[in-house]
Amino acid sequence: MTEDLTASYVGIDVSKIELDIAIDKDGEYWRAGNDDVGIQCTVGRLKIIRPVLIVIESTGGLETALMTELYAAGLPFALVQPGRVRDFARSIGLLAKTDKLDARLLAHFGEAVKPAVTHLPGAAEQYLNALMVRRRQLLDMLVDEKNHLASTCLSLRPKVEVHIAWLEDELAQLDRQIEEQIQAVPHFKEKQAILRSAKGVGPVLCAKLLSGLPELGQMNRKKIAALVGVAPFNNDSGRRRGKRRVKGGRADVRQVLYMATVAAARSNPAIKPFYQHLLKQGKLKKVALIACMRKFLTILNAMIRDMQPWRLSSPSPA
Numbered sequence: 023m024t025e026d027l028t029a030s031y032v033g034i035d036v037s038k039i040e041l042d043i044a045i046d047k048d049g050e051y052w053r054a055g056n057d058d059v060g061i062q063c064t065v066g067r068l069k070i071i072r073p074v075l076i077v078i079e080s081t082g083g084l085e086t087a088l089m090t091e092l093y094a095a096g097l098p099f100a101l102v103q104p105g106r107v108r109d110f111a112r113s114i115g116l117l118a119k120t121d122k123l124d125a126r127l128l129a130h131f132g133e134a135v136k137p138a139v140t141h142l143p144g145a146a147e148q149y150l151n152a153l154m155v156r157r158r159q160l161l162d163m164l165v166d167e168k169n170h171l172a173s174t175c176l177s178l179r180p181k182v183e184v185h186i187a188w189l190e191d192e193l194a195q196l197d198r199q200i201e202e203q204i205q206a207v208p209h210f211k212e213k214q215a216i217l218r219s220a221k222g223v224g225p226v227l228c229a230k231l232l233s234g235l236p237e238l239g240q241m242n243r244k245k246i247a248a249l250v251g252v253a254p255f256n257n258d259s260g261r262r263r264g265k266r267r268v269k270g271g272r273a274d275v276r277q278v279l280y281m282a283t284v285a286a287a288r289s290n291p292a293i294k295p296f297y298q299h300l301l302k303q304g305k306l307k308k309v310a311l312i313a314c315m316r317k318f319l320t321i322l323n324a325m326i327r328d329m330q331p332w333r334l335s336s337p338s339p340a
Contacts, residue, residue, distance in 0.1 A: 030045050030046055030049065030071055030073040030074060031045075031046055031073060031074055031075050031076075031077065031129045031130075031132040031133040032044065032045055032046075032068065032071070032073045032075070032076040032077065032129055032132070033076075033077050033124070033125045033126060033127065033128025033129030033130070033131070033132065034064075034076060034077070034078050034088065034125060034128065035079065035121050035122075035124040035125040035128065036056060036078060036079065036081045036084050036085045036088060037056065037081070037084065037121065038056065038084055039055065039056055040053055040054065040055060040056055040060075040121070041053065041054045041055070041056050041060060041061070041064060041088065042121040042122055042124065042125040043064055043067075043068075043125060044122070044125035044126045044128070044129050045071065045073070045129065046129050046130075046133070047126055047129060047130045047133070048126075049129075051122060051125065051126075052067075053121075056084065056087075056088070058087075061087060061088050061091050062091065064088075065091045065092060065095050065097070068092070068095075068097055069095055069097065072097075073097070073098075074098070074132075075098050075099065075100055075132045075136070075137075075139070076092060076097060076098065076099040076100070076132075077099070077100050077102060077128040077129065077131055077132035077137065078099055078100070078101050078102070078128070079101075079102055079103075079104050079107055079124070079128060080101055080102065080103055080104060081104075085101065089101065089140070089142060090142065093142045098139045099139065099140055100132065100137040100138060100139055100140050101140045102128075102131070102137050103270070106131075106135075107127060107128065107131055110127070110130075110131050110134070110135065111127055114130075143233075143236045144236075146203075146207045146210065147232070147233050147236050148233075149203065150200065150203050150204070150207075150210070150229065150232060150233035151233035151234055153196060153199060153200050153203065153229075153233075154200070154229055154230055154233050154234065154274075155274075156196060157193065157196050157197070157200070157226075158274070160189055160192055160193045160196065161193065163189055164186065164189045164190065164193065167182055167185055167186050167189065168186060170182055171183070171186070197225070200225075200229050201225065204228075204229065204232065210232050212329070213232060213326060214228050214232065215331070216325050216326060216329060216330065216331050216332075217231060217232075217322060217325070217326070219325075219331035219332040220286075220290065220321070220322065220325070220331075220332040221285075221286060221289050221290040221291070221332075222282050222283065222285045222286025222289065222290045222293065222318065223282060223322070224282065224285075226278055226282075227278050227279065227281075227282040230274070230275055230278040230279075231275070231322070234272060234274055234275045235249070235250065235272065235275050237249060238322065238323055238326050239323055239324075239325075239326030239327040239329075240327070241323070243320040243323060243324075246319060246320070246323045247316050247319060247320065248270075248271065249271060249272065250271045250272055250275050250276050250279065250319060251268055251270050251271015251272060251273065251276050252268055252271065252276065252279075252312060252315045252316045252319060253268060253271075253316065254267060254268055254312075268312060276315075279315055279318070279319060280311070280315060282318070283311055283314050283315045283318050284311065286314065286318055287311065287314055290318070292317070292321065293314050293317065293318055296313075296314060296317055297310055297311070297314050300313055300314075
C-alpha cells in the first residue's frame, strides 16, 4: 500500500473558487475551496500521500497561493501550460471537459510526460515580481484612460483627467518602491549595477529580469533563449525546410526585452551593427529584431554568469 501511494501522481485543476484534486487516473478525488482553509486542508492530505509529482495548470495567477503552500511543505509540483495539456488530451482521444476530468487529465499527463519540477523564486523575487505586475496593470489602465479622454464628453473630461493624474502619481510611487526594493536586497543591487552597464537596459527591463527571470546567468544561451521564448524552432519534414519560428516562453519578460532591444538597436555598440548586418542580408525588420533580442539576452546572461559589467568584447556566451 505504501509503495502505491509513493508512486502517485496528482492533478489539481484550479479555478477562482475551487480546487479539484485527483490522485492518478482513477484514484481518489476530492474538491476543496481555493482559499486558506481549502488549500491548507489539501496540502495536509497531500503530505500524507507524498506523491511523486503534483501537476497544476497555469491559470493566470489563481494558482499562486496553492503553489506557495506546496513549496513551503516540500511537495514537488510542476506548473504546466494549458496548451500542452490540451494537446495531450487530444492525442489520447479525450475530448470531454469537466473540472473532475481536467484534474484526472493533469494526473495522467504528469505520469506520462513527467514534466520538470517547478522551483519558486525566493521571497524577494516574488515581491519584486508582484510590484512589476502591478506596474503593468497601472500602465494598461493609464493607456485606456488616455484613449477614453478624446471620446469623453466635455463635461466629464475633468473626471477622467483626475483619474489619469492619480494613475500617474501611483505609477511614480510604484517606481520608487521598486527601486527601493532593489536597493534593499544586496544581490539585486549587485546585479542591477551589472545589467544597467549595458546600453538599452533601463530600470524597467532590469527590474523585470531580476524578478521574472531569476534563472538569468544560471543557464546556457540556448536554454535561456528557449525559457524567454526567443529561440527559433525547426519546422522541417522530409526535404521541406519550413520557416523557423519562436514560440512559448515567458511573454511578460519577452515584451519588456523587445522594447529594450528596439532601443539597443539604435545605440548599443554590439546590437546596432548586428541589426544593420541582418537588414543588409535582406532579413525582415521583425525577424532581425527577434535575432537581436536573442543576442542581447545571451550577452546579459553571460554578464550575470560571470558577474562582470558590460564591455565591448562581451563575455563568451556558453
